[in-house]
Amino acid sequence: MKDLAGKTAVVTGAASGIGLGIATALAQAGVKVMMCDIEEGALAKAVEGLRQTNADVEGVRADVSLKSELQAAADAAVARYGKIHILVNNAGVTGGGGYGVWTDASWNWTIGVNLMAVIWGVEIFGPLMESHGEGGQIVNTASIAGLISGNGGPYNVTKYGVVALSEGLRVELAPRGIGVSVLCPGFIRTQIIDSTRNLPERFSGVTPASPASGDPVEALKAIRERIAGGIDPLYVGELVREGVENDWAYIFTDNEFEPFIEARFAGIRQGFDQIRGREPRR
Ligand SMILES: NC(=O)c1ccc[n+]([C@@H]2O[C@H](COP(=O)([O-])OP(=O)(O)OC[C@H]3O[C@@H](n4cnc5c(N)ncnc54)[C@H](O)[C@@H]3O)[C@@H](O)[C@H]2O)c1
Structure with missing residues (x-):
């Protein structure tokens, strides 16, 4: 999509972080943006901030883990802007740790926001x-954790x-x-590490995101520091x-984790090598 000016986008999780960055960058290119988020105060502030730059943006509050609310946000976007050209399924949470601290609430919340909302977004906005x-x-916002997985927690599974x-x-x-x-x-x-600020009541009982091994408190502190300096x-x-303009299949932000992904590929290749030359029984 080479000529972005005048086009319309819907961005979920647009009140802060990456979603706000995307909404801002699109608005700077002349895209009209419907900004969708669960966090009402932050959303109002984000919309107001962008309007001060003369951007044509609107805000709609929705919990995207509820299909009816995502549908209502789509209706609001169509009512305000008519045609929708770009959908950014970006809202996401880091809910729940790995094996040993799983809870249904952690899985349901993380799957709801990170995966079902993306599926519903495609279902609603595709037509x-x-x-x-x-x-x-x-x-669709996944993560490097959608290509390499350090634990069996809900976040990586959804990504x-x-x-x-x-x-x-x-x-x-x-x-x-x-x-x-x-x-x-x-x-x-x-603010991804503080995702529970937006935990809907129906998911109470989530466990904090925790790493695969080591002292969970120290590890979480280290992740918080990496994100703070991110x-x-x-x-x-x-x-x-740029990815929208050029239809990039994968949009990466940096090369830090490329060797880890190479290592995963090597593990997969090894799996194939282990059975190479055998004739499968049918
Ligand atoms: N920050 C990172 O290092 C990082 C790395 C990889 C992937 N991501 C992904 O980027 C995306 C954006 O996260 P971020 O890092 O900007 O975090 P963030 O917490 O700053 O922003 C997430 C936004 O999503 C909104 N949100 C949360 N639950 C919602 C719901 N149920 N309905 C609607 N909106 C909801 C929040 O209010 C917030 O505005 C997520 O999908 C996250 O998994 C982040």
Whole structure:
């Protein structure tokens, strides 16, 4: 989608962090943006801040882990802007730790926000994008944790799901004029580590995100520090804008984790090597 000026985007999780960075970068290119978020105060502030730069933006409050609220946000976007060209399924939470501290609440919350909302976003906005025939782009925010997994916690599982969904949809939707990109950020300077600030009441009982091994308190402190010193969310937004303009399949933010992904590929290759030359029994 080369000419972004005048197009319309819906960005979820747009009140802060990466979502706000994406909304800002798109607005700077002349895109009209419907900003969707669960956090009402932060959303109002974000909308107001962007309007002061003469951006054409609107805010809609929705808990994207409820399909009816996401549908209502889509209705509001259509009522305000008409045609929708870009969908950024970005809202996400770090809910729950790995083996030993699982709870149903952690799984349900994380799957609801990080995965089901992305699926519903495609289901709701895909036909809207197809209907105007001007083409569209879907960007789904996964994570580097969608390509390498350090534990069996809900976060990584949902992010792998978002990568799988995006890779598959990219093939399915291309003939319909819709490009699909998956954003896989490394450490970005946001409030992600304090995700429980937006925990809906119905998911009470989530366990804190915890790492695979070692002292969980120290490890969490280390992750918090990496995020505090992480990449500027607006820089990520600018990369996403470039990804939309050029229909990038994968949008990475940096090369820090590339060797770890190479190591995963090597492990997969080893699995194939172990059975190479055998004749499977049928
Ligand atoms: N920060 C990082 O280092 C990092 C790395 C990889 C991936 N990500 C992903 O980036 C995305 C954005 O996260 P962030 O880092 O900007 O964190 P953030 O907490 O700063 O922003 C997330 C936004 O999503 C909103 N949100 C949370 N639950 C919601 C719900 N149920 N309905 C609607 N909105 C909801 C929050 O209010 C917030 O504005 C997430 O999908 C996250 O998993 C972040």
